[in-house]
Amino acid sequence: MAALNEFDVAVLAAIAYHQPITRDGLKDIFGKEISRDLIGRLHARGLIGTGPRSPRRGAPYTYVTTEQFLVAFDLESLADLPERELLDDAGLGVA
Numbered sequence: 001m002a003a004l005n006e007f008d009v010a011v012l013a014a015i016a017y018h019q020p021i022t023r024d025g026l027k028d029i030f031g032k033e034i035s036r037d038l039i040g041r042l043h044a045r046g047l048i049g050t051g052p053r054s055p056r057r058g059a060p061y062t063y064v065t066t067e068q069f070l071v072a073f074d075l076e077s078l079a080d081l082p083e084r085e086l087l088d089d090a091g092l093g094v095a
Contacts, residue, residue, distance in 0.1 A: 004041075012042055016069065016081060020051030020062030039063065047072060 004012070014029050015021055026034040042048045046068035053059040065078070075081065 004045075008038060008041065011038060012047060012065075012069070015042075015048055015063050016065045016078065017084060019064040020054075022054050022056070022060045022062050024056075024060065025062075045072075 011026060011030070011034055014026055018025060018029070023034050023036075023039065039048070042063075046066055048063045048069065049066045051062035051064040054062050069075075070077065
């Protein structure tokens with residue numbers, strides 16, 4: 001499997017910090033449509049899964065991180081994610 005590119009990692013971080021989140025929610029963060037292919041790549045690696053259906057019209061899928069995400073990034077829990085302010089200060093903000 002190919003390595004994740006920088007944008008894939010940014011989308012994964014946004015999912016981690018904003019979960020459960022829809023593709024529309026990701027679009028609001030990044031200002032552009034997030035492809036089903038990108039979501040599929042993250043899902044195929046076991047880094048994200050589907051969360052509860054959104055209560056919004058059409059009940060879109062939401063996305064959440066998985067146990068494999070925690071293992072891949074050597075985290076015990078989501079509480080171990082870096083504080084968003086630290087990421088912002090480093091220029092790596094996830095909105």
